[in-house]
Amino acid sequence: MSLVTDADKPTLYKRIRADIEKRILTGEWPPGHRIPFEHELVARYGCSRMTVNKALSELAQADLIERRRRAGSFVRRPQHQSAVLKIADIRAEITALGRSYGYELIGRKLRAATAADRDRLGVKKAGKVVAITCRHSADKVPFAVEDRLIDLSSVPDAAAADFSREPPGSWLLHHVPWTEAEHTISAIVADDRTAEALDIAVGAPCLVIDRYTWRSARTITAVRLLYPGDSHRLVARFKGG
Amino acid sequence: MSLVTDADKPTLYKRIRADIEKRILTGEWPPGHRIPFEHELVARYGCSRMTVNKALSELAQADLIERRRRAGSFVRRPQHQSAVLKIADIRAEITALGRSYGYELIGRKLRAATAADRDRLGVKKAGKVVAITCRHSADKVPFAVEDRLIDLSSVPDAAAADFSREPPGSWLLHHVPWTEAEHTISAIVADDRTAEALDIAVGAPCLVIDRYTWRSARTITAVRLLYPGDSHRLVARFKGG
DNA sequence: TTGACTTATATGTCTAGACATATAATCGTA
DNA sequence: TACGATTATATGTCTAGACATATAAGTCAA
Numbered sequence: 001m002s003l004v005t006d007a008d009k010p011t012l013y014k015r016i017r018a019d020i021e022k023r024i025l026t027g028e029w030p031p032g033h034r035i036p037f038e039h040e041l042v043a044r045y046g047c048s049r050m051t052v053n054k055a056l057s058e059l060a061q062a063d064l065i066e067r068r069r070r071a072g073s074f075v076r077r078p079q080h081q082s083a084v085l086k087i088a089d090i091r092a093e094i095t096a097l098g099r100s101y102g103y104e105l106i107g108r109k110l111r112a113a114t115a116a117d118r119d120r121l122g123v124k125k126a127g128k129v130v131a132i133t134c135r136h137s138a139d140k141v142p143f144a145v146e147d148r149l150i151d152l153s154s155v156p157d158a159a160a161a162d163f164s165r166e167p168p169g170s171w172l173l174h175h176v177p178w179t180e181a182e183h184t185i186s187a188i189v190a191d192d193r194t195a196e197a198l199d200i201a202v203g204a205p206c207l208v209i210d211r212y213t214w215r216s217a218r219t220i221t222a223v224r225l226l227y228p229g230d231s232h233r234l235v236a237r238f239k240g241g
Numbered sequence: 242m243s244l245v246t247d248a249d250k251p252t253l254y255k256r257i258r259a260d261i262e263k264r265i266l267t268g269e270w271p272p273g274h275r276i277p278f279e280h281e282l283v284a285r286y287g288c289s290r291m292t293v294n295k296a297l298s299e300l301a302q303a304d305l306i307e308r309r310r311r312a313g314s315f316v317r318r319p320q321h322q323s324a325v326l327k328i329a330d331i332r333a334e335i336t337a338l339g340r341s342y343g344y345e346l347i348g349r350k351l352r353a354a355t356a357a358d359r360d361r362l363g364v365k366k367a368g369k370v371v372a373i374t375c376r377h378s379a380d381k382v383p384f385a386v387e388d389r390l391i392d393l394s395s396v397p398d399a400a401a402a403d404f405s406r407e408p409p410g411s412w413l414l415h416h417v418p419w420t421e422a423e424h425t426i427s428a429i430v431a432d433d434r435t436a437e438a439l440d441i442a443v444g445a446p447c448l449v450i451d452r453y454t455w456r457s458a459r460t461i462t463a464v465r466l467l468y469p470g471d472s473h474r475l476v477a478r479f480k481g482g
Numbered sequence: 483t484t485g486a487c488t489t490a491t492a493t494g495t496c497t498a499g500a501c502a503t504a505t506a507a508t509c510g511t512a
Numbered sequence: 513t514a515c516g517a518t519t520a521t522a523t524g525t526c527t528a529g530a531c532a533t534a535t536a537a538g539t540c541a542a
Contacts, residue, residue, distance in 0.1 A: 011525060048527045061302055069493050070535040187428035187446040187470025205428040205446050229428025252495060289497045310523050311505045
């Protein structure tokens with residue numbers, strides 16, 4: 001029940017960090033404002049430079065401030081435009097809900113990249129690709145259909161991989177470290193094929209996630225996930241600051 | 242053109258961090274795995290403890306590992322990827338696209354909270370609320386419709402605010418600092434009312450964003466944004482490693 | 483005025499210590 | 513066997529220095 005008694009005072013660097021955070025949050029130090037230099041904070045708090053440095057480094061890692069050599073540290077533009085969107089691995093997502101996970105490979109083709117494939121992967125010339133279509137289900141009910149393209153010139157091992165039991169997402173996660181990715185979220189209505197795969201009505205809303213994954217400027221994979229729009233929800237939670 | 246020549250080697254603590262990160266991302270060190278103790282890393286890299294501590298602290302701040310006193314540091318379970326989802330202020334979003342922003346208030350009501358209102362705001366008892374419906378447009382074309390509820394017990398000033406010119410989102414942004422928010426993304430098909438407001442066909446797909454904003458456990462506002470599903474795209478980009 | 487050079491300075495990284503603290507593991511006792 | 517006290521240890525925090533490095537700002541010449 002206790003109303004944050006705050007009996008134990010936090011450590012010094014955390015207090016420094018909290019002090020600065022509060023000033024930023026309340027707008028006392030607006031975006032662009034230069035916060036005191038390390039040596040000034042050292043004087044104010046009567047501690048060593050490493051202590052204030054730790055506080056400022058964490059604020060920088062949290063994207064609350066930006067640090068520039070010789071110039072100082074500055075309050076960054078508010079992040080109210082960005083949220084941390086947790087997009088779990090589908091299997092983890094389903095098991096986390098306490099439901100049984102089911103996976104079914106619908107199709108797998110190894111082929112020379114077509115023009116459409118190259119376009120989708122965002123590469124000019126590609127050798128071979130693997131195209132996979134599969135379905136994820138929760139408690140035997142279709143949860144999402146996946147339509148994926150893997151660039152074999154980036155992930156040669158994928159040619160030998162059999163995706164009949166392991167979903168390509170999990171396989172890739174364990175075989176290829178990604179460095180960058182982009183998600184695009186949109187909505188469509190189900191066409192015949194989608195409706196059948198998801199066991200929903202034609203014309204029902206679907207949430208679409210297109211994900212592209214790179215590894216240092218090399219495209220690894222492009223995947224489109226279709227979820228029944230009324231059943232699935234993407235939750236993005238974030239803390240302001 | 243240069244193929245990542247990597248001429249300048251990163252600093253030591255960054256190398257340590259990257260080494261560990263790579264092992265985690267490749268699955269070599271799966272969730273739950275205990276990573277080497279600080280003193281072991283000190284021995285391996287031939288540096289001081291503060292250097293490996295900085296690397297591990299950053300990994301902990303990034304939620305990649307969990308540190309437990311006396312026990313060690315462990316790879317964290319949630320293998321889910323987190324992406325920075327940019328959900329811009331709609332005006333900023335539209336002007337960023339180089340299009341002219343238009344705003345139109347459709348309705349504004351001040352009323353005692355109904356049961357539905359309380360449910361939507363997630364509060365047990367609420368005094369009054371403001372319910373606002375408005376439309377955002379880009380180049381005179383409907384871009385999104387907004388349906389918002391503001392809890393006046395949290396934001397009393399909103400009772401006096403006239404939202405005929407300024408969108409409630411901007412107003413709140415400038416008057417109330419939030420501390421936490423949650424977005425839920427889903428898809429629906431347009432009903433008659435929505436179709437008319439967005440000037441799209443009935444049955445066309447719509448992307449829905451439900452956003453709840455709190456300020457230290459106090460609900461501030463609940464808003465539902467409806468975008469034409471085929472025209473709007475939410476882009477979430479994130480860097481791995 | 484412009485461009486090249488120099489300098490001052492704030493941050494970036496690192497060290498070799500120190501003491502604090504939570505807790506896993508051990509030991510001893512009921 | 514179960515439980516309580518003790519101990520060992522890995523992390524948490526902090527210091528008072530050091531040198532590196534990017535760069536804003538000032539200086540000077542063309």
